[in-house]
Amino acid sequence: MEIQSNQLANAVVLTVSGRMDAENAHQFQKTCEDWIGRGATHLLVDLSGLQYVSSVGLSSFLAVAKVLQSKSGSVILCRLQGLPKQVFELTHLIGLFPVFESMDAALASLP
Amino acid sequence: MVLLTLPAQIDSLKDCCAFVRAGAEASNLAPQDMEKLDLVMEELFVNIARYAYAPEYGEVEVGYTAEAPGRLAVQLSDSGREFNPLASDPPDFSRGLADRPLGGMGIYLVKIIADSIRYQRSGGRNTLSFTFLGETRR
DSSP, X not given: OEEEEEEOSSOEEEEEEEEEOTTTHHHHHHHHHHHHHXXXXXXXXXXXXXXXXXXXXHHHHHHHHHHHHTTTOEEEEESOOXXXXXXXXXXXXXXXXXXXXXXXXXXXXXX | OEEEEXXXXXXXXXXXXXXXXXXXHHTTOOHHHHHHHHHHHHHHHHHHHHHXXXXXXXXXXXXXXXXXXXXXEEEEEEOSSOXXXXXXXXXXXXXXXXXXXXXXXXXXXXXXXXXXXXXXEETTEEEEEEEEEXXXXX
16 A cells, blocks of 8 residues: 655645555554644545555544544545445445545535 | 465465465456455454454464355354354444444445355354355356
8 A cells, every 4th residue: 555645735635545454554544643643634535546445444534534523624535436435335434424536626625 | 175274363364365366266256356355355354363362372274165167165264262243233324423433344344245154153163154256146
């Protein structure tokens, strides 16, 4: 799994690619928590390059979203596809996150 | 059945998935089926690695039979404490973000993706067995 971070004025864009599994999901969560610790309230996650996510990864997304909700922030999912999209749908997590098909639409949704 | 014994720890997950993928290739499963199979294996293997023996050390025996094109039978067995993960309730989907529990999603996914999954406790061992059907067989 690779994670690239890009800080914008009103959000941090995290581009996650590869496989997020029980061995590395904590790295994603740690990256998010570090940004939250530095004051980020909106994390926009570009998932177009994510091939695989297991329940440990889903729990990381959920844990980070809970923290940000309590700070009036959000985890925004962008360009979900393939198996990760199916897994977010099957677990009904998709309804708990703002989800966008394009980065432009996701960026336009930011307060 | 082709068998492999691995340490019941997260570090062995890659070896576990690679081993069962060899069976998937023997069953001519399509590339898009492989990641779904990995997902089922990860959820079941991680469950054993975390709960079967902790905090002690233990092993998992993984086995597969390439039964037919697009059809793979898989089994995981351990001698840890008695635990039937299939008995767990599905997550409560009516709950909002703040109240949604972090756990319970893995076994729920396994029950949806794997076919004919069953649990057996016999001779001091937990055994989970399932059939994985490729998309063309569903």
